[in-house]
Amino acid sequence: xxxxxxxxVAPGFKAGDHVRVAxxxxxxxxxxxxxxxGKPGVVVEAMGCFRDPxxxxxxxxxxxxxxxxxxxxxxTDLWDGYRGxxxxxxxxxxxxxxxxxx
Numbered sequence: 001x002x003x004x005x006x007x008x009v010a011p012g013f014k015a016g017d018h019v020r021v022a023x024x025x026x027x028x029x030x031x032x033x034x035x036x037x038g039k040p041g042v043v044v045e046a047m048g049c050f051r052d053p054x055x056x057x058x059x060x061x062x063x064x065x066x067x068x069x070x071x072x073x074x075x076t077d078l079w080d081g082y083r084g085x086x087x088x089x090x091x092x093x094x095x096x097x098x099x100x101x102x
């Protein structure tokens with residue numbers, strides 16, 4: 001069974017858009033890691049629309065679906081005192097319901 005969906009709703013973001021992961025406390029299961037909440041990033045790729053993993057976790061059908069994005073975060077934005085190269089980054093897959101425009 002494929003989790004990818006065909007939908008009429010266009011993705012809200014595109015590659016190159018600057019976004020921020022919402023800084024909110026989830027009620028129950030959450031797919032946005034705590035260390036990324038409130039952090040800025042850049043959309044690398046819009047990966048399609050999939051069944052909502054936060055609803056699937058509770059044996060719901062996962063609808064409506066959520067657009068999924070690969071977001072790139074600078075390590076220096078994630079960790080206080082990061083001493084690696086300024087170009088170091090982390091990529092994470094984040095659903096649209098957790099993203100805000102910057």
